[in-house]
Amino acid sequence: MTTENLKIIKLEVKDVRFPTSLEAHGSDAMHIGPDYSCAYVILKTGKGTEGHGLTFACGRGTEIIVKAIQSLSHLVVGQVAVDIFKDFANFWRNLTSEPQMRWLGPEKGVIHLAASAIINALWDLWAKLLNKPLWRLLVDMDPEQLISTIDFRYITDIITKEEAIEILKNQQGKKEERITKLMAKGYPAYTTEVGWLGYSNETIVDLCQKYLDLGFTSFKVKVGQNIQNDINRLKIVRNTIGYDKQLMVDANQVWGVEEAIEWMKKLSDFKIYWIEEPTSPDDILGHATISKALKPLGIGVATGEVCCNRVMFKQFLQADAIQFCQIDAARLGGVNEILSVYLMAHKLGVKVCPHSGGVGLCEMVQHLQMWDYVSVSGTMKDRVIEYIDQQHEHFVNPLVVKNACYQAPTAAGYSTTFLSETIAKYEYPIGSEWELMFSQGLFPDPRKQK
Template sequence: MGKTILIKKAFSSDIQYKLKDGAGSDAIHTTPIYAYAVCKLATDMNIEGTGLAFTLGTGNNLVCQAIDYLVKHIEGREINELMSNFGQVAKTMADDPNFRWLGPHKGIVQLALASVTNACFDLWAKANEVPLWKLLIDLPPKTIVDTLDLSYLEDVMTAAEAVSILQEAASTKNERNSILGTGYRGYDTSIGWFNYSDDKVADNIKKALDRGFTAMKLKVGSENPKRDVRRAQLVRGTAGDKAIIMLDANQQWNLPKAIEVCSELKSIDPYWIEEPTHPDDIAAHVTLAEKIAPLKLALGEHVPNRIIFKNYLQSGAMHFNQVDAVRVGGVSEFIAISLMSKKFGIPVVPHVGDMGQIHQHLVLFNHIAIGHEAIFLEYIPHLKEYFKYPVQIAEGYYKVPQQPGMSTDLKNY
């Protein structure tokens, strides 16, 4: 057990950042404002916990209001005691009778739960004076599972089975520790935002290659599919045959259009097509996966909870799991979904609404402690200057963070 730290008061902050020159734009979100609904935990020591949920500006204050309501469940608790049975705490917060009607387990309330939960994990790691990845990797399997709410998952994964998955991976953990020396490979999302000109995309690709990136992503979903095909061919031609290229439609297409455009985009041999249609339409993804095979689907950025992830994993239509710890109910639910994904044999490649700050820890845990394949992690640089300890990239690889906590501390807040 680490330092004894009492959570005296918890509160929210509405923090918003305007992006410049088309950065962050996609087929649906054309003028985004990157925003964090922050949960801060003030304690009886000179240590704070900081949690994040990600939004696109308008409505961020509503998430903050929900945070300020939910924190009543954790105020006055000692952090190590709180985390010893956090799965039950998370369930109590998620099922708060005054808020559950607004979801359940999705939307504003779920984002607030993410921020509160992430603040607790950050403080827990700081209390133990280690980075989050090390805290999680060193915890016994039973202790990890006690932080999870596995309700509604029992038909596919019980607590005993979750412990078993972690125990089995622990027997070969040392074989995967080498990643702590190399770092975790990244891929560059910022080369191909939707509103970027073709010339800017081409220039960004060359810069990304010079920085050591061998994988990158282009935003598609144009009103005229010919634009998508032309730009995809531009990326392939500029990056070269050996580059890994992903395409992201951000839910723009209905099913017939997705089948049509994905069939045309096959020509550039994309690694995946991301969010091709509405995230709630599991049946459409099943049909699309069948129609465009062997082209693979990646999704999860807008899937809000473990139950819908369970259904996607059961459907066979999810080839890459993009669960995001600032979109679902925080680190706790992320781990539950990651364990379930391991059982189904589906790799986890997170979406990084946190700009990779938290997920650089979680992918190390996924690989070392769960046994997931280390593929790569999305890299978006636009908010680096606002973090006290921003992610560090060298030759296309995330450097392993060393500061205690989950790297969520923001400057001037």
Template sequence: MLHKIINLTVRDVRFPTSVEQHGSDAMHTDPDYSAAYVVLDTDRGLRGFGLTFTLGKGTEIVVCAVEALAALVVGKSLQEIVSDFRGFYRLLTSDGQMRWLGPEKGVTHLATAAVLNAVWDLWARSEGKPLWKLLVDMDPEQIVSCIDFRYITDVLTEKEAVDILVKAQEGKQQREDQMQKEGYPAYTTSCAWLGYPDQQLKQLCTDALKSGWTKFKVKVGADLEDDIRRCRLIRQMIGPNNTLMIDANQRWDVAEAISWVSRLSEFKPLWIEEPTSPDDILGHAAISKALAPLGIGVATGEQCHNRVMFKQFLQASALQFVQIDSCRLGSVNENLAVLLMAHKFQVPVCPHAGGVGLCELVQHLILFDYICVSASLDSRMCEYVDHLHKHFTSPVVIQDAHYMPPKDPGYSCEMLEASVQKHQYPEGDVWKLHMNK
């Protein structure tokens, strides 16, 4: 814990996933999965690794924002940070000048997440534990001391948060043992990106079913007739009893969303994800109310930029599934606040994952949620996308469509140095080759 942070480096790492349409949806037609990748060096040789996820262009802006925060981190010891983690979180998000660029949203918050993810990774490594286990082994008061409750005490007080965690102590060890044995249930988004042709959809669904997948998400929103055809195809492939979700990635206005999803209701989707602007709380509430008689819930959160937005979504009954993101929010600290608020409102958490490293990161948070907060798997599952895991030193392990708890110390976001160098933008070999074509 006496490790002093002596240096912070951040690199722009990009993967040309747009070439094969991986990740394509109605709003993001050509994503290159990318990351602002942070490494913290300490005076004792221990390192912390963190990242925030981007889609290619603009990653250089996040890198600049991380560099602007570096002076707040370098020179501090790990002990100094974690002994007042709430204060350190507030330091990063409340700089008198930088705060104007957020506050607590957009590029500055993505940069904050990258830095804090690296700090949490460093802390877990210093304790020799995977991050989920570091969290599980903390007492309720220590967990709560990591959370900034500013702006959410009208919904969740520190005392309420402690009470939730204390109540969940009962059966905690059994749930941990269960996760070690069975893993956390997952769903796949890898079969039905919007840019995939039908034959590819069929083959990917066939392969996924053989591998034990029972929950599938389909990208929709570009063309209604095409959505009807593709949803029919997927539903026929997976059968009537497996779970189907649909995701519009913010494509529609409110009335359009209600009309469009009503047309797709025959395929019995569990939820419609991001039906409209991610900032439109009352719009989501209207959509939720309209679709409830059809048995279709609303899911959102991957672009929900802070705990205050989640607070209002929950207050307005505007979502039926909370989708936390390990890089959109301010790292573990802010995600803890959202997990606790979701539990108070009894709304299941189904994290957003995929991208670069999001699966690796968010698995830790959802394990903690089950073991120490919700104590429930009802209507709960974690997204999985099968791209780019080979670039990490501790890639996710999926068995029978379940996330198996990570065993290596840290937050699972250390990338292989060879992969970083090869994909660093624009000087990496992949980009030299790609831009010369």
């Protein structure tokens, strides 16, 4: 391979949306009727190898991320991929701190989501060039090389580069044994499918039974709109799955701090493993207060799916505000930043249980969590990866869940390459499925709304 062959000659970005709002899938106390979507980046190299990366969105507004990716693309196009990988932390900082654009964040919101899609595409490219699944690329890197991808700005008060290398070095000897175990068994998953807010009681029972039959032992239910309704639904779930299974609840940020504590006290009889997103995702001190109040009830606190960067995670970990750290593969600035959060969580003894479910999120987090098992924490104990059975059929290498475990991916890349027909059908608003739905009056055509 010559360097010229590895030049990134083009960045394409597509707004891909699925009409999930037509059913109640994915609805929660805050996100009513989302159309699961993504801003999808394709990096083309001279060699022909492509990197595909995405960031998740909920429908309207995906076009803003697309615009942001276009605005950042001049920092990527024309660069040589291997040069980026050689000094990835520096590239990451340049992308997330572009002097004129960082005002729009910094490192949060739309521009960080945009950076995430680009960075994820670069990791996909790297793994494909080496013909490895991403988790294996991470596991095979020597500690110094892996750590060289991370920007340690603002986190050295918790973890230094040297400490991070040391953590990885300490696990090197156990890697082969863990890889073998992982390849044989996979990584435990939990299901969020049983308790979306829009579902009827019958649907909840049917789904609980379905996932029990599939071997699941860990379940999550949405709560927070009405306490009596929550109690009724949790009764139904516990009556179906029993009290020996793991049960989590998720409030999707609806409560204030005191309200969260009061509400959860009323649900504590249901043996809740964690309450997820009890209040504002920015309220570190609020989560710490909730955590302290709920600890005597045996309820842990979880958050992270909209935690915007490593600096926020650092504080959630420092303040004992969460017992479960829910990194999101497309919210943080891609793999590089997520690695730093895993390392901080490990150092401070907090379990990482990734958020997932949105388009491509399950596909990505499985790689990260498997790297954590092999190279960082060395254990799957009390850790689970969220699993939702949606949109997987659109990927060339969809995840495989067997016996309620994610199976270790074997195909090269980050598992986020769409089938070409998916893009042809669901690119918004020009895909054939969207044209059809516009013509059927199921959705308004945005091109006719000027």
